[in-house]
Amino acid sequence: MSTTYSISDLARELDVTTRTIRFYEEQGMLLPERRGQERIFTPRDRVTLKLILRGKRIGFSLSECKELIDMYDPAAGNQKQLERFLEKIAERRQQLEQQLLDIQQMQLELDTAQGRCLAALGKI
Template identity: 45%
Template structure:
């Protein structure tokens, strides 16, 4: 395991910009060591960055990620953090399932509207070359 990573190494590894890492630093989520103008990230910073990016992929806000991360450092500790993550994941799952139901409803409505248009076009004797589905 390496002692330190540069910002360039982390941007390459995670496929993100230096601006993204600086943003997380400005938000207090990362605290690299500074040697002059150079930022040096410890292995723990790299792991935090990995977790931040995972949280973002799961749809968590920066505030939610900060809250979960702060639990790890103080009571209720890791167990509390894990319970909080489970709760957040469950909430996010419900939200996404509702969005999926909404999208499925909208697709059915679009299908019905398209079918009504095609039926009316047939009644008018207009060609059906415009069908997209």
């Protein structure tokens, strides 16, 4: 018999709310079986949820997570998925580097504005 999980099992294990899991189900990213009102999740659903959560932690959008998950193909060694993941990582790094530069520039502008205000008040 294969292992299955309830929504509360997954929520507890992955430290998310059941509402979060239902949201990903509503988005079509998780497809649990139904037994009446009860959702029955498979090990694949568990892995998918872990991948979604990891992707969100590193700043991927939900559509980017879905794109990567949809590429899952263990028969082919997941090569296309992994190559696309590397591309997405490089894109995310570039975005973060640009954001860091933008923040540093804003800090310089704040320093300049602060200095001018202090000089105008005669405090420097």
